[in-house]
Amino acid sequence: MLALRRAPRHARPAHHQTRHIADRAPFQPGDHVLLRPINGRSTAPRLTPPLHPAHRLDTHKGTIPHTDILGTRVRDVVRTTKTRAGGANAIDYRVHDVKLEEYVRLTKRLVTPLYPQDAQLIVGLLDLHPEPPAWGQKQEDEPSEPKLEILEAGTGHGALTLFLSRAIHAANTPAPPSHAEDEASTAATAAWKRTRRAILHTIELSPRYAAHAQHIVRGFRHAQYAHNVDFHVGDVSAWTRAALSVRQNQPFLSHAFLDLAGAEAHLGTVARALRVDGTLVLFNPSITQILAAVEKVKVEALPLELERVVELGVNGGSGGREWDVRAVKPRAAVKRAGTSAAASGVEAVESESESESESESETESESETESENVAIDDDTPPPPPAPPRKQPPQLRAPRPPTTTGKWSAVPK
Numbered sequence: 001m002l003a004l005r006r007a008p009r010h011a012r013p014a015h016h017q018t019r020h021i022a023d024r025a026p027f028q029p030g031d032h033v034l035l036r037p038i039n040g041r042s043t044a045p046r047l048t049p050p051l052h053p054a055h056r057l058d059t060h061k062g063t064i065p066h067t068d069i070l071g072t073r074v075r076d077v078v079r080t081t082k083t084r085a086g087g088a089n090a091i092d093y094r095v096h097d098v099k100l101e102e103y104v105r106l107t108k109r110l111v112t113p114l115y116p117q118d119a120q121l122i123v124g125l126l127d128l129h130p131e132p133p134a135w136g137q138k139q140e141d142e143p144s145e146p147k148l149e150i151l152e153a154g155t156g157h158g159a160l161t162l163f164l165s166r167a168i169h170a171a172n173t174p175a176p177p178s179h180a181e182d183e184a185s186t187a188a189t190a191a192w193k194r195t196r197r198a199i200l201h202t203i204e205l206s207p208r209y210a211a212h213a214q215h216i217v218r219g220f221r222h223a224q225y226a227h228n229v230d231f232h233v234g235d236v237s238a239w240t241r242a243a244l245s246v247r248q249n250q251p252f253l254s255h256a257f258l259d260l261a262g263a264e265a266h267l268g269t270v271a272r273a274l275r276v277d278g279t280l281v282l283f284n285p286s287i288t289q290i291l292a293a294v295e296k297v298k299v300e301a302l303p304l305e306l307e308r309v310v311e312l313g314v315n316g317g318s319g320g321r322e323w324d325v326r327a328v329k330p331r332a333a334v335k336r337a338g339t340s341a342a343a344s345g346v347e348a349v350e351s352e353s354e355s356e357s358e359s360e361s362e363t364e365s366e367s368e369t370e371s372e373n374v375a376i377d378d379d380t381p382p383p384p385p386a387p388p389r390k391q392p393p394q395l396r397a398p399r400p401p402t403t404t405g406k407w408s409a410v411p412k
Contacts, residue, residue, distance in 0.1 A: 024074045024097065027051060030222060033069055034102055035093040038077065047098065047106040050219070061091045069095060100166065103220050104159040110212050113157035114259070114283075118312050118402075122160060123167050125308070125406050126150070126255045126279050130171035130198050148198040149252055151270065153236035154259035154283075155204035158213030164200050164257075165217070165225035171198035175227040189227070196228070203232045203239055205260070236260070237269040244273055251275045251409075259283040264293040271302045274409035280304060282405045287311075287323065290405045294325055297407070304407040312402045323403065 027033055028051070035046040035057075048057055048069070057064045062080030069078055072095050080090045101116035114122075130148055148171060155161055173195065176188040204210035210233045218226045232239055236258070243252065253273045258266060263282050274280060284290055290309055297304050309323040 026071050026073050027069055027095070029053065029070065032098045032103065032219065034096040034098045036096060038092045038094055047102070061089070064093070100162060100220065104162065107216055107219070109157050110209055111156050113159040119160045119163040121312070122257065122281060122283070122404065123163050125281055125404070128167045130168045132170055133173060133197065147196065148254050150200045151253050151256040152200060152202040153257065153266065155202045155210055155213040155231070156259065158216040160257070161200065161202050161213060161217055161229060162220060162225055165228040168198035168200065168228055169225055172196050172228060198228060200229045201232065202229055203234060203236050205235065207233050237266045240269045240273050253278055255279045257281045257283065263289070264296040267293060267296050267302060268300060271304055271409060276409055276411055278409040280407040280409065285402050287403050290325060290403050293405060294327065298327055303410050305410050306405065306407055308406045310404045312404060
């Protein structure tokens with residue numbers, strides 16, 4: 001796939017006027033700008049800090065005063081200035097607006113961010129369709145229907161926070177202007193928050209990471225998506241129990257996303273807060289943790305139904321390979337027990353007539369659809385075990401793949 005954009009010519013007649021896209025206003029103080037070398041596509045682009053008339057950007061080819069960027073438009077060209085005699089030759093940079101995926105990758109990080117490709121895949125798993133306010137509804141009216149509320153546990157860098165907030169942004173009316181030390185502005189923002197139709201609750205254990213993520217979210221496009229997000233610091237289970245208590249223990253979450261160590265320990269509490277057909281997504285660095293979550297759902301009979309387990313790629317590439325995760329019962333255990341007691345299956349919360357009893361959880365790739373588990377007849381001796389199959393060396397990953405498990409809430 002090839003993506004091209006129209007750029008202005010380097011040389012043009014004096015009477016010629018370049019036409020720009022209507023919503024691309026000249027860059028102003030506080031904007032982030034992406035600079036790409038004109039003659040060096042292999043060179044990494046530079047993300048400027050918020051533009052300020054008294055600041056400058058230092059590069060290996062010289063400096064660029066922010067005043068040279070202020071007032072320019074998208075695709076205009078700025079040139080570096082030599083800092084000393086005999087220094088590197090000046091080079092030209094083309095000015096670009098900052099895309100969300102570039103902003104997430106290039107901003108200062110304290111933790112490894114969720115890569116944009118993976119964030120987009122996760123947002124796609126939630127299948128969000130926010131509805132704007134109805135025609136004639138006043139901005140100060142609180143929504144009568146249930147709000148779209150999403151829980152993100154593990155804010156981290158704030159990458160997924162931005163992608164999720166952008167996905168629900170259309171559901172809310174524009175936020176009032178915000179001024180940190182203005183009491184009237186603070187009151188207006190608090191009143192506006194009560195009218196929100198879509199809210200993202202994001203929770204982080206580390207106060208330092210939470211403050212950094214909030215700074216990252218507010219820094220993108222003058223905090224365009226920050227007002228959809230409520231930031232919290234603490235334990236996700238404790239926060240969820242408190243939120244349920246305020247709401248008379250009524251489920252309120254449309255979706256939930258858990259990206260933290262020991263996520264399976266929070267499944268029971270988060271499942272109580274999920275509405276029927278709500279989506280719960282677990283982001284884990286290994287398939288073993290997905291297995292622990294599957295076992296937790298099965299043993300505690302949580303009202304969750306496993307839908308998909310997707311393997312993500314390495315270094316930001318989304319592989320998209322799906323895994324078949326199921327609970328199975330070894331034949332040896334069946335013969336010892338002498339009966340096949342019914343138990344809840346992994347793929348359905350309600351008991352099934354031919355469901356297996358509690359056993360170990362095993363995984364199989366969808367590409368290996370041949371199952372070695374066969375139906376057991378009391379009158380027929382079990383077949384001899386098949387010899388182990390040798391896996392080609394190239395199919396063995398050097399490390400466990402990062403996986404995402406998707407559950408849906410079902411009625412009890």
